[in-house]
Each structure stands twice: as C-alpha cells, then as structure tokens.
Amino acid sequence: MRVKHSQTIYSEKRYLRTMAKSKVEAVDREEFYVSVVIPVFNEELTIGDIVARTRSTLEQLKLPYEVLVVDDGSVDRSAEISQASEAQVIREAHQGKGHALRLGFKRAKGDVIVTLDSDGSHQPEEIPLILRCMIENKVDFVIGSRFFDTEVNNAKIPNLNRIGNRVFADLIRLFTGMKISDSQSGFRAIRSSVIKKMRLKSRGYEVESEMLVKAVKMGVRVAEIPISFEQRTIGKSRLDPFKDGTKILYSIITSYLF
Numbered sequence: 001m002r003v004k005h006s007q008t009i010y011s012e013k014r015y016l017r018t019m020a021k022s023k024v025e026a027v028d029r030e031e032f033y034v035s036v037v038i039p040v041f042n043e044e045l046t047i048g049d050i051v052a053r054t055r056s057t058l059e060q061l062k063l064p065y066e067v068l069v070v071d072d073g074s075v076d077r078s079a080e081i082s083q084a085s086e087a088q089v090i091r092e093a094h095q096g097k098g099h100a101l102r103l104g105f106k107r108a109k110g111d112v113i114v115t116l117d118s119d120g121s122h123q124p125e126e127i128p129l130i131l132r133c134m135i136e137n138k139v140d141f142v143i144g145s146r147f148f149d150t151e152v153n154n155a156k157i158p159n160l161n162r163i164g165n166r167v168f169a170d171l172i173r174l175f176t177g178m179k180i181s182d183s184q185s186g187f188r189a190i191r192s193s194v195i196k197k198m199r200l201k202s203r204g205y206e207v208e209s210e211m212l213v214k215a216v217k218m219g220v221r222v223a224e225i226p227i228s229f230e231q232r233t234i235g236k237s238r239l240d241p242f243k244d245g246t247k248i249l250y251s252i253i254t255s256y257l258f
C-alpha cells in the first residue's frame, strides 16, 4: 500500500532556545478554542498542580479554552482534586489510557486538542510552543518529542522504553516513510477535525501510535518539536514494556493496513 501524504518534521534548535528563554509566549495570528485533555489514573499527588499550571498557561495566552480530565476508575482523590482545580471531570469505569483519551476527544469542544500526561512528566508551560509550531508551520498535528535534547532527556528514560521507541520509530518509517523520533509521546496538539476522521479504537497505550500512523495515512501534516521531560518521581507507572510494547507493535501494523 502506498501512503499519500505531505509531512514536515520540524526540529530546529530555535525551539529549545525559545523554551529556555520564556515558556509562556504569545500564540499569535490565529484564534482558536483549545481543549486540553488530560488522562488520569491514580495521580492525586500531581494532577492538581498540572491542572492549575495548564489553566494559568492558557489564561496567559488569552485563548478560549477548557480543561477536561478523564479519570477512568482512580481509587484515590484524583477526580476530586481535578474538580477542585476547576477542570471538567469525566468519570468512567477503568479501561485504559486510550479509552480515556477517546472519551475526552468526544467531549472536547475545541478546534485544537492538546493532550498531556498527569504524572508531572510534561510541562504545561510548553503548551504555547506546541501551538506556535502548529500555527507557524501550518501543520495539523504536533508531537512533543523527548528525544531531541538527547543528553538531558535520554538519561531520564529507562533503556527498555528507549529501545522500544526506536523499534516503533523504525517500523513507522518503514511503513510510511516518515521519520519520527518519539512516536509514543503523550504531549501533543491536533486539530479536532482530524481526530474526528480517525475512528480511533485503542484502549491502552497504543493510542499514540494509532493516532500517528492514521494521521500520516490521511495525509495530515505532522511536526515534531523538542520538549523537556521529567521521569515520574511519584506515583506508579502502569506501562508494562512487554505487554504494552506488543500492543503498540500490533497497533502500528493494523493502523497502517486497515
């Protein structure tokens, strides 16, 4: 199968410098409503801070926005804390990160959807960088990559996860011709018109690769920019490198073929 697409991978050092200088910068020239969708599963120690920083960043940008936290079955106070932080909270029985994101996408009213993790790995102050990249490069899907600033971020990411990421990137490149450094990053922005056409099916961590492969197949313009990254220091990862890695491999293949 031949994939017809136009694509841009944007990786200029400029963005790293911008990041160091000022994190909340004006996103100009385009007005759009931003929906930030945050999946949460037992992250009571970090979710309040993430929602507060997300809201404060969007307030400074002066863009209309909403923050949707999707909590599918946390047994801690994640949902209560999110509500108290003035996020809209969607609650459901536990199914997985992919299912949670899909619920959030369905509910989101925005023209652009931003996703970020709630365990403190991503910096909400970098949302403007992602949005700016979308506007300046006229792309529909921007991925925040952990693997540009390799010396700093590589050391924070477990070896097995890094190897897995490399394998997924190679496979995606083989199938689609697209060079990607971080197909699994959960820090992204995508036009909701694109999401609507994707018919996502993933329940778990494979949602990120499903979105990417389907976007490339649809001919959507995709860009990557560097982000800073902190490995979680509190709470618990539920990612099983073998079980979830296999699901991700399977998802890359099926998303490409069907």
Ligand SMILES: Nc1nc2c(ncn2[C@@H]2O[C@H](COP(=O)(O)OP(=O)(O)OP(=O)(O)O)[C@@H](O)[C@H]2O)c(=O)[nH]1
Residues within 6 Å of the ligand: 039, 040, 041, 042, 043, 070, 071, 072, 094, 095, 096, 097, 100, 116, 117, 118, 119, 121, 186, 231, 232, 236, 237, 238, 239
């Ligand atoms: N709603 C919901 N969110 C989830 C689920 N699984 C993970 N998440 C969230 O998705 C984000 C990423 O999950 P992590 O467990 O940190 O996975 P990871 O980042 O690949 O793993 P680490 O590198 O160990 O942090 C976090 O914000 C989680 O709270 C789930 O089943 N439901």
Ligand SMILES: [Mg+2]
Residues within 6 Å of the ligand: 117, 119, 121, 232, 237
């Ligand atoms: Mg994490």
